[in-house]
Amino acid sequence: MLFLTARQHQEVLRRLLGLARDRVGEIPIHSAGLGYSSLMNCFLLHNLSAAETLLRILASFGDAWFPVTVGYAIARTMFEADVAAHYISQMPAERARHYIEFGAVLKKHEMDACLEHGQSKDPQWREAMELVWRHHWAPQQADVLSRFDAVAPRFSRVNKSGKTIVFQNWSGKTVRQMAAEVDHLEAYDTFYAELSSFTHVDVRLADRFLHNRPDGPLWSQRAEEGDVGNVFRYAASFLTCYLELFGRQFKTWSEGEVQKCWQVGANQTEPRA
Secondary structure, eight states, X not given: OOOOOHHHHXXXXXXXXXXHHTTGGGOOOXXXXXXXXXXXXXXXXXXXXXXXXXXXXXXXXXXXXXXXXXXXXXXXXXXXXXXXXXXXXXXXXXXXXXXXXXHHHHHHHHHHHHHHHTTOSSHHHHHHHHHHIIIIIGGGHHHHHHHHHHHGGGGEEEOTTSOEEEOSSTTSSOHXXXXXXXXXXXXXXXXXXXXXXXXXXXXXXXXXXXXXXXXXXXXOOOOOHHHHHHHHHHHHHHHHHHHHHHHHHHOSSOHHHHHHTTOXXXXXXXXXX
């Protein structure tokens, strides 16, 4: 087990970012097709951008005032991208197509919400939705419905009552279910659970910043060192996992090159955490 300081995890993230960023322009098309290649590159660019953003925020605010709520939210998206990529890679052509085609379902949901709330009892909402409908959705309604009808059978199931239920996400599975199928369940139940607290603003977020004192409660946005370290530990771990997958899929870098980025400080011969 390798234990690194917050600064060492930040250095690992910089090295991982540098490794991938230097070769972004050399990535070939995967044999599974352009759809899969495009998706994996989108996930790559997202994760690299997320890592770059975390490091830029650190440079702006420093360790003491690093906005960990923002940091955790960014790291959470890196985990979700990694899980989705691993899940898609199991059946790359088919699942990449499903992922992309689900956009038609999302657009239909968005259009339906506008139509529904155009009947709102709140006059301001009703006026706003009617305006959006008239200028945005009405001109493309036929196209949205046509695209939805073309893919809907792949994103729906019939329940016990005989009612057709449309999926709320592209895979028809939760993030936890996908994580279990790609051997990421431990990371989901430990890392992702904490990250989600900051995204959903549950009581654990308040516990970080609300301090009970004899003279009354004190709210402080000052980051704790452990939280800053966790942001970069999670980000480095998630980016490592994704880069290893990407390297295997596209032959861009070896697992050894990725692992070498963890050789910082006095523990250079030990495996990463």
